[in-house]
Amino acid sequence: MQLTIENLNSVPVEKQKVEIVERKGIGHPDSIADGLAENVSRALSKAYLQNFGYILHHNTDECQIVGGQSQPQFGGGVIIEPAYIMLVGRATALYGNKRMPIRAIAVRSAYEYLQNHFKNLNADTDVVIESRIWEGSQDLKSVYDPRRQLANDTSVGAGYAPLSETEKLTLQLERYININLKKFPEIGEDVKVMSARTGDKIKITVAMAMVDRYIPDATHYMSVKEQIKDELNDYAANLTSREIELDINTADDYEKGVYYLTVTGLSMENGDDGSVGRGNRLNGLITPNRPVSMEAPAGKNPVTHVGKLYNITASRIAEDIVREYDGVEEAYVKMLSQIGRPVKDPLVVGISVVGETPDSGVEEIVRQRLEAIDKIKDEILSGKITVF
Numbered sequence: 001m002q003l004t005i006e007n008l009n010s011v012p013v014e015k016q017k018v019e020i021v022e023r024k025g026i027g028h029p030d031s032i033a034d035g036l037a038e039n040v041s042r043a044l045s046k047a048y049l050q051n052f053g054y055i056l057h058h059n060t061d062e063c064q065i066v067g068g069q070s071q072p073q074f075g076g077g078v079i080i081e082p083a084y085i086m087l088v089g090r091a092t093a094l095y096g097n098k099r100m101p102i103r104a105i106a107v108r109s110a111y112e113y114l115q116n117h118f119k120n121l122n123a124d125t126d127v128v129i130e131s132r133i134w135e136g137s138q139d140l141k142s143v144y145d146p147r148r149q150l151a152n153d154t155s156v157g158a159g160y161a162p163l164s165e166t167e168k169l170t171l172q173l174e175r176y177i178n179i180n181l182k183k184f185p186e187i188g189e190d191v192k193v194m195s196a197r198t199g200d201k202i203k204i205t206v207a208m209a210m211v212d213r214y215i216p217d218a219t220h221y222m223s224v225k226e227q228i229k230d231e232l233n234d235y236a237a238n239l240t241s242r243e244i245e246l247d248i249n250t251a252d253d254y255e256k257g258v259y260y261l262t263v264t265g266l267s268m269e270n271g272d273d274g275s276v277g278r279g280n281r282l283n284g285l286i287t288p289n290r291p292v293s294m295e296a297p298a299g300k301n302p303v304t305h306v307g308k309l310y311n312i313t314a315s316r317i318a319e320d321i322v323r324e325y326d327g328v329e330e331a332y333v334k335m336l337s338q339i340g341r342p343v344k345d346p347l348v349v350g351i352s353v354v355g356e357t358p359d360s361g362v363e364e365i366v367r368q369r370l371e372a373i374d375k376i377k378d379e380i381l382s383g384k385i386t387v388f
Contacts, residue, residue: 004348020195055146086130111129149373157314191206209260210260229247303374
């Protein structure tokens with residue numbers, strides 16, 4: 001492993017004049033694609049463990065959502081054409097003399113994910129789920145060995161710490177809407193929060209799919225939207241002392257009768273498509289002010305795919321450095337694998353810090369995190385780690 005540590009002569013994000021942060025909520029089509037891909041990987045991993053004692057080769061990190069068609073209206077509309085979900089990836093179907101029903105496992109896990117997370121969606125009628133997951137290439141399968149843990153890709157993972165105030169605010173606002181505002185049944189799960197900080201003023205734009213069956217008329221829509229806005233402003237005021245300006249559903253045009261109404265609380269019902277990796281990075285945010293890996297961790301196998309393991313590990317190393325060294329304002333970690341090389345022995349680890357350069361103890365932090373990398377799969381399978 002080649003380890004380098006350098007000091008960045010740059011302004012910390014918290015002190016930069018402009019910062020933009022986005023969070024696509026769990027019901028955004030891109031996030032749904034991530035969630036389905038990850039859930040399929042977990043289901044396959046558990047089936048492999050149950051049948052063979054260890055996780056076999058698979059990567060289900062390709063999922064495409066093709067938006068359907070709906071006709072929402074106050075009091076309740078209808079789904080005209082269901083959304084189409086295609087599960088794509090590679091997975092071991094035949095091992096020894098035993099054949100695994102990988103496509104059935106994938107479809108069942110996708111169906112259960114939709115049922116469990118989106119209360120206004122009828123997974124029987126509002127979507128069509130199809131699996132095209134099948135065996136991978138022999139050369140990639142030959143690299144895969146869960147006992148040796150050799151990297152099955154040459155890829156980059158990246159992480160940083162700490163989150164800025166605007167990043168925390170953006171992440172917590174979406175979670176607050178989808179977790180704490182359940183007293184408003186009118187709110188669907190498809191929520192997006194976009195924050196733009198200019199100096200000490202944060203402009204927040206929230207897109208929030210509203211469920212038509214709980215909204216009898218336009219007056220109710222406008223009223224509940226104002227109530228939600230008041231609640232969000234109060235919540236945001238507890239998270240920052242900066243000036244907040246918050247808007248909800250800015251495409252609404254009351255004079256023209258345009259309202260963000262949906263039948264299911266999800267925009268995928270009406271033409272909005274989704275793909276794995278097009279949304280949030282591993283920490284749940286889209287952060288143009290930060291360097292990131294474009295690897296999509298959702299659906300990658302949790303044993304040897306560095307597109308998942310190195311993104312998680314890089315983030316943890318950065319968090320450790322910031323926690324251990326008071327003089328470090330920001331830490332950025334980039335990790336490069338080499339296909340066929342042990343996952344615990346990356347080709348390159350590059351660490352950049354803003355603030356005081358830490359001492360040689362950083363190398364021990366890196367080695368400890370790499371030594372524990374095989375335990376990440378247990379955290380993933382138990383649901384302790386989210387990847388979008």
